[in-house]
Amino acid sequence: MAIVTPQRPEALAPEQTPSAPSRFLRRPTNTGVYGLWGWMTTVDHKKIGIMYSVTAFLFFLVGGMEALLLRIQLGSPDNTFLRADTYNQVFTMHGTTMIFLVIMPLSAGLANYLLPIMIGARDVAFPRINALGYWVFLAGGLFMYSSFFLGGAPNGGWFGYVPLTRNLPGHNIDFWVFGLQILGIASLTGAINLIVTVINMRAPGMSLMRMPIFVWMSLVAQFLLLFAIPVITVALFLLGFDRLFATNFFNVAAGSDPLLWQHLFWMFGHPEVYILILPAMGIVSEILPVFSRKPLFGYQVMVFSGIAIGFMGWGVWAHHMFATGLGPVAVSAFSASTMFIAVPTGVKIFNWISTMWKGKLSFPTPMLFAIGFVTMFTIGGLSGVTHGVVPADTQQTDTYYIVAHFHYVLFGGSMFGLFGGIYYWYPKFAGRLLDERLGKIHFWLMLLGFNLTFGPFHILGLQGMPRRIYTYPSGRGWDVWNLVSTIGSFVIALSILTFIINVIKNRKPQDVGDDPWDARTLEWTIPSPPPEYNFKEIPLVTSRDELWHRKYTEDENGRSVRRVVEAPASASTDIEPAADGEHSDEHGDEHAGDHAEEHEPHIHMPSPSYWPLLTALAMPVICYGMIYKTWAVAILGGLMEFGCLFAWALEPATAPEDLPQHEEHEAVPVS
Amino acid sequence: MSTITEAPGSHAGVDPVHPPTSTGLTNEKVAMWAFLGSECLLFGALISTYLLFKGQSLPGTIRPKDVFDIPYTSVSSFVLLMSSLTMVLALAAIQRGDHRLTRIWLLTTALLGASFVAGQCYEFTVFVREGMNLRVNLFSSSFFVLTGFHGAHVTIGVLMLLSLHNLSMRGKLPSSKAETVELVGLYWHFVDVVWIVIFTLIYLIP
Numbered sequence: 001m002a003i004v005t006p007q008r009p010e011a012l013a014p015e016q017t018p019s020a021p022s023r024f025l026r027r028p029t030n031t032g033v034y035g036l037w038g039w040m041t042t043v044d045h046k047k048i049g050i051m052y053s054v055t056a057f058l059f060f061l062v063g064g065m066e067a068l069l070l071r072i073q074l075g076s077p078d079n080t081f082l083r084a085d086t087y088n089q090v091f092t093m094h095g096t097t098m099i100f101l102v103i104m105p106l107s108a109g110l111a112n113y114l115l116p117i118m119i120g121a122r123d124v125a126f127p128r129i130n131a132l133g134y135w136v137f138l139a140g141g142l143f144m145y146s147s148f149f150l151g152g153a154p155n156g157g158w159f160g161y162v163p164l165t166r167n168l169p170g171h172n173i174d175f176w177v178f179g180l181q182i183l184g185i186a187s188l189t190g191a192i193n194l195i196v197t198v199i200n201m202r203a204p205g206m207s208l209m210r211m212p213i214f215v216w217m218s219l220v221a222q223f224l225l226l227f228a229i230p231v232i233t234v235a236l237f238l239l240g241f242d243r244l245f246a247t248n249f250f251n252v253a254a255g256s257d258p259l260l261w262q263h264l265f266w267m268f269g270h271p272e273v274y275i276l277i278l279p280a281m282g283i284v285s286e287i288l289p290v291f292s293r294k295p296l297f298g299y300q301v302m303v304f305s306g307i308a309i310g311f312m313g314w315g316v317w318a319h320h321m322f323a324t325g326l327g328p329v330a331v332s333a334f335s336a337s338t339m340f341i342a343v344p345t346g347v348k349i350f351n352w353i354s355t356m357w358k359g360k361l362s363f364p365t366p367m368l369f370a371i372g373f374v375t376m377f378t379i380g381g382l383s384g385v386t387h388g389v390v391p392a393d394t395q396q397t398d399t400y401y402i403v404a405h406f407h408y409v410l411f412g413g414s415m416f417g418l419f420g421g422i423y424y425w426y427p428k429f430a431g432r433l434l435d436e437r438l439g440k441i442h443f444w445l446m447l448l449g450f451n452l453t454f455g456p457f458h459i460l461g462l463q464g465m466p467r468r469i470y471t472y473p474s475g476r477g478w479d480v481w482n483l484v485s486t487i488g489s490f491v492i493a494l495s496i497l498t499f500i501i502n503v504i505k506n507r508k509p510q511d512v513g514d515d516p517w518d519a520r521t522l523e524w525t526i527p528s529p530p531p532e533y534n535f536k537e538i539p540l541v542t543s544r545d546e547l548w549h550r551k552y553t554e555d556e557n558g559r560s561v562r563r564v565v566e567a568p569a570s571a572s573t574d575i576e577p578a579a580d581g582e583h584s585d586e587h588g589d590e591h592a593g594d595h596a597e598e599h600e601p602h603i604h605m606p607s608p609s610y611w612p613l614l615t616a617l618a619m620p621v622i623c624y625g626m627i628y629k630t631w632a633v634a635i636l637g638g639l640m641e642f643g644c645l646f647a648w649a650l651e652p653a654t655a656p657e658d659l660p661q662h663e664e665h666e667a668v669p670v671s
Numbered sequence: 672m673s674t675i676t677e678a679p680g681s682h683a684g685v686d687p688v689h690p691p692t693s694t695g696l697t698n699e700k701v702a703m704w705a706f707l708g709s710e711c712l713l714f715g716a717l718i719s720t721y722l723l724f725k726g727q728s729l730p731g732t733i734r735p736k737d738v739f740d741i742p743y744t745s746v747s748s749f750v751l752l753m754s755s756l757t758m759v760l761a762l763a764a765i766q767r768g769d770h771r772l773t774r775i776w777l778l779t780t781a782l783l784g785a786s787f788v789a790g791q792c793y794e795f796t797v798f799v800r801e802g803m804n805l806r807v808n809l810f811s812s813s814f815f816v817l818t819g820f821h822g823a824h825v826t827i828g829v830l831m832l833l834s835l836h837n838l839s840m841r842g843k844l845p846s847s848k849a850e851t852v853e854l855v856g857l858y859w860h861f862v863d864v865v866w867i868v869i870f871t872l873i874y875l876i877p
C-alpha cells in the first residue's frame with residue numbers, strides 16, 4: 001500500500017480539530033492557495049527549498065555589493081572612498097552575510113529540496129517546522145539589515161571579538177547579537193528536521209550505506225549544526241547580557257577573561273566551517289561520477305572521512321588562537337590536531353581525482369564547477385595546513401594570508417560547489433536547462449576573477465598587510481596587488497551577472513525529461529519539476545546509485561551496458577529490500593501503479609499553515625523590544641510568540657478539509 | 672494513493688499507532704533526542720563559563736560561600752527530583768489507560784516543578800537582599816545567568832505539563848497519545864539531570 005502518511009502518529013478525529021478563529025485566520029487548504037499567499041503558507045519542502053535558495057542568492061548579491069565597496073576602498077592606497085566607520089560596518093556585514101545568510105541557507109535550500117527526494121520520501125519529517133526555519137532565517141536576515149536604517153550596521157567583525165564588541169557604543173552590535181540569535185533558531189530547527197528526515201523517512205531498501213553522498217554530507221553538517229549552534233547561542237547570550245544589563249562576562253575591569261569569547265566562538269566557528277563546506281563536498285561527489293560515467297571512487301571511504309571530519313572538527317578550534325598565548329602544550333596539541341584533520345580532507349581529494357581517473361569525462365557546466373571546486377579547494381586546504389604550523393601561523397595570523405585561505409575554501413570551495421549544484425539540479429527544479437554557453441562563460445569568468453581577487457592575498461599577507469584595515473599607506477609594495485585584486489572582484493561581478501542573465505533568458509519551457517544528465521540517483525526518476533508528492537509510489541531501493549542500476553547492467557566483461565527495456569520504477573520489487581520491513585506495502589503498490597493517475601489526487605500532503613510565518617515574525621519584535629529596552633514591545637512580542645506556538649500546537653498537520661474520507665489523520669505534533 | 676480504498680489495518684503488520692519509520696521510533700521521539708543533545712551543549716557551555724569565572728571575581732566582592740544556603744537548596748533539589756518520580760508515574764498511568772491518575776500525577780509534577788521555580792525566585796530575592804545582583808561581579812553574573820536559564824527551562828516544562836493536563840481534562844489525551852507524555856517526560860528528566868549537575872558542581876563543590 002502506498003504509504004501516504006506513514007510517519008505520522010495517530011489520529012485526531014476531525015471533530016476534535018479546533019475550528020478556525022476567524023475568516024482572516026481561516027486555514028489555507030491544499031486546494032486553492034496559489035500565488036504569493038501559497039508561497040507564504042506553504043509547507044512543501046521543494047517550495048521551501050526554492051525560497052531558501054532564492055533568498056540566499058539575493059543576500060549573495062547584497063554581500064557581493066558590499067565586497068565591491070570594500071575592494072574599491074582598498075584598490076588604492078590612502079583611499080577615502082569609505083570612512084573607517086563605514087568600512088567596519090561593510091566588512092562586518094559582508095562576512096556575516098556570506099556565512100550566515102548565503103552559504104548556510106543555500107546549502108539548507110538544496111538539502112531541503114533534495115534530501116527527501118534522494119531518500120525516496122514525500123516530504124520532510126516536520127513540514128511546518130521546515131517552513132518555520134525559512135521564515136525565521138528571513139526574519140533574522142532582514143532584522144540584521146534593518147540596522148543600516150536604524151543608526152548603523154554591526155561593526156565588530158563577523159567573529160565579534162570582545163572586549164571590543166562589549167564596549168562599542170550604539171546599537172550596531174546589538175543587531176548582530178540578536179540577529180545571529182534569531183538565525184541560530186532557524187539553523188537549529190532546520191537541523192533537527194533534516195536529521196529526523198534522513199534517519200527516519202528513508203524509502204524501503206534505502207539503507208544508510210545506500211544513501212547518496214550528498215545526503216550523507218548534509219547529514220553530518222546538520223549534526224554539526226545541532227551541536228555547534230548552542231555554543232554560539234551561549235556566547236551571544238553572555239555578550240547580549242553584557243550589553244543590555246551590564247553583566248561582567250567580558251568586563252576586563254571586573255577580572256573577566258576575554259579569551260572565553262574566543263574559545264566559545266571558535267568552538268562553534270570551526271565546526272561551522274565544516275558546516276559550510278560539507279554540503280558542497282557532497283554536491284561535488286554527486287556531480288563527478290555522473291560526468292565521469294563511473295561510480296564514486298571509495299564510497300565508504302568518502303562517508304567515513306566525512307564523519308571523521310565531523311568528529312575531528314571539534315578538536316581544532318584553538319588553531320584560531322595560536323597568537324593569544326595559550327601555552328606551549330595547548331598550542332602543540334592543537335597544531336597536531338589541525339594537521340591531522342587535513343588527512344580525511346586529503347583523502348576526499350584523492351577520491352575525487354580517482355573518480356575522474358579513466359572515466360569517460362564530459363565537461364558541461366556542472367562538471368566544470370565541480371572540477372573548479374576540487375582544484376581551488378585544494379589550494380585553500382594547503383594554505384590551511386600552513387596555518388597549522390604554529391611558527392608560520394604566528395607570522396600569518398591577522399594578515400591577508402588568512403583572508404586568502406578562507407576565501408579559497410569558502411568561495412573556491414563552497415560557492416563553486418553550490419554553483420555546480422545549481423547548474424546540475426536546475427533542470428530538476430525548473431524543468432529546463434540553463435544555457436551551456438553562458439554557463440561556461442560564467443565558470444571561466446568566475447575562475448579567472450576569483451584567482452585574480454584572492455590569489456594576490458597570499459602575497460599581500462606574506463608581505464605583512466594586516467587584515468581588517470580600512471586603508472594603507474603607499475610604498476609598502478601592496479599597491480599593485482591590491483589593484484589587481486580589485487579588478488578581479490569586478491570580473492567576479494561580471495560572472496555573476498552572466499549567471500543572472502542565464503537564468504532570466506531561459507524562461508522558455510523545455511522538455512528536459514526526467515533525467516537529462518543520465519544520472520544515478522532517485523531525484524532523476526521523477527518528473528522535472530517534481531509533483532508536490534514527489535513519488536507516485538514510494539520507490540523500492542535495491543542498490544546504491546539506484547537509478548543507474550535500473551538503467552544499466554554489466555556485460556560479461558564487466559562493462560556497463562544499457563538494459564534493453566527501460567526498467568520501470570517497480571521492476572525490481574522481486575528483490576527483497578535490505579533494511580526495512582515495509583515491503584509488504586510495496587506489493588500493494590504494484591497494483592496502485594497501474595492506475596496511478598486515478599490515485600494521484602488522493603496522495604494527501606500536509607496542509608499549508610500561517611503559523612510558521614507568524615511565529616517567525618514575532619521574533620524580531622521581541623528583539624527590537626530588547627535592543628531598545630522598550631520592554632512593553634518585547635513582552636508583546638513574547639506573547640505573540642507564545643500565542644502562535646500554542647495555536648500551532650493545536651493545529652493538526654493536515655486540515656480536515658484536506659483529508660479524504662476515512663483516512664488516517666495526523667496527530668498534533670508536540671513540537 | 673491506494674491507502675484510501677483500503678480498510679484500516681490492511682497495512683499488513685503495520686501498527687497504526689507506531690507507524691513504520693526507518694528506525695521504528697517516531698519522528699517526534701528522534702527529534703526530542705536530537706534537541707536534548709543540543710541542549711547538553713547549551714548547558715555545558717554555561718556551566719563551563721560559571722566554573723571558569725567563579726574564582727576570578729575581584730577580591731572583596733561577594734563569594735559563593737557568603738550566600739549559598741545548602742540545606743535550603745537541598746530541599747528544593749529534592750522537590751525537583753521527586754517530580755521526576757511523579758512524571759514516571761504519570762506516564763505509567765496513561766500507558767495503563769488510567770486517565771484520572773494520569774491527570775493527578777501530571778498536576779503533581781507540575782506543582783513540584785512550580786515549587787522549585789518559586790523556591791528559586793525566593794532564593795534569588797534573598798541573594799539580592801544580601802547585596803548580590805547580576806552586575807556585582809563575575810560570580811554573580813554567571814550564577815544568575817546559569818541558574819536563571821535552568822529555571823526558564825523548568826518553567827517551560829511546567830507549562831507543557833499544564834497543557835497536557837488541560838488536554839486530558841478535555842478528553843484529548845487518549846492512551847494512544849501516551850507518547851506525547853513520554854516526550855514531555857524526556858524533557859523533564861533532562862532538566863532534572865541538569866539540575867543535579869548544577870547543584871553538585873555549583874553548590875556542593877566549594
Ligand code: HEM
Nearest residue numbers: 273276277319320342345381384385387388397406409410
Ligand atoms: C585542510 C583543512 C583546513 C585547515 C588545516 C585549516 C586551518 C586553519 C587555521 C589554522 C586557521 C587560523 C589561522 C589564523 O587565524 O591564524 C584557519 C582560518 C580559517 N579557516 Fe581554515 N582550515 C582548513 C579548512 C577550512 C575550510 C574547509 C574552511 C571553510 C569552508 C575554512 C575556513 C576558515 C576561515 C573562515 C578562517 C578564518 C577565520 C577568521 O579568523 O575570521 N578552513 N584555517
Ligand SMILES: [Cu+2]
Nearest residue numbers: 270317319320
Ligand atoms: Cu578552524
